[in-house]
Amino acid sequence: MPRIGNDRAPQPATIRAVDLGKRYGSPGAGGVQAMAGVDLDVAAGEFVTVVGASGCGKSTLLRIIAGFEPATDGTITVADEQITGPGPDRGVVFQDYGLFPWLTVSENIAYGPRQKRYPSAVVGEKTTRVLEAVGLTRFARSYPGQLSGGMQQRVAIARVLANDPAVMLMDEPFGALDALTRSAMQAELSRIHRETGTTVLFVTHSIEEAVVLADRVVVMAGGASHGVPGHIREIVPVPLARERDATSPEFNELKRHIAALVHEGVEAAA
């Protein structure tokens, strides 16, 4: 997908975590060591999914990269720049769509580019382009409350894309959608990723979704409630061609392998 006004748009970026750790609260009594010793290298344009049992630190990792939480140990860089807070180079999509209900679809999408003070012609072109990319051109003047959950999530993705992010950070974005809409959204996100080449880090509870989408699946284990800080158990490459057949033996073998790692992680920490 061609970028518009792209002299200011960042290119897809690497993400690098080195010995990353997070403690919530003060050391000692009452403190929670949520995550420790996380080393992760995501290549520019790579699609990486993160799975693991509840509480193993998936959202914590994503929030640190987003700049919403400071790490308490180690380093985290995006495009070799140390993260010190949120920034427009990183677009974040959550399960709840986070749209402004009082703005129309196109106004929601135009919000970011307007904040960046792009000329209005550029804002208009960007809005048109991303609306097309997510198939919502006909709904430009609708309000979020008039749309289905899947459509609202597409608006949320379009809003992030309109900022030409170098990295997209997605935390269980399709978790609230029904199964059919969810698989349609997965196909759409794969297509958008192919077209934009943006780096994506995507947290999910669904192992199938993780394998459908990813170049590599990060399996996390542990978690504060298990008495072991959350950590990376294994990083599993997905060497399957795109347009993946979730019923193929190779797909199922990968799913089985990842499920076993997730469950071992829970048992080992128990």
Ligand SMILES: Nc1ncnc2c1ncn2[C@@H]1O[C@H](COP(=O)(O)OP(=O)(O)OP(=O)(O)O)[C@@H](O)[C@H]1O
């Ligand atoms: N703001 C916070 N203050 C204190 N502890 C927190 C905070 N946020 C997360 N935690 C704890 O840190 C650990 C990791 O939480 P996190 O939300 O990152 O896990 P997760 O793998 O994303 O879980 P889930 O799959 O349930 O969303 C958990 O034990 C959680 O209770």
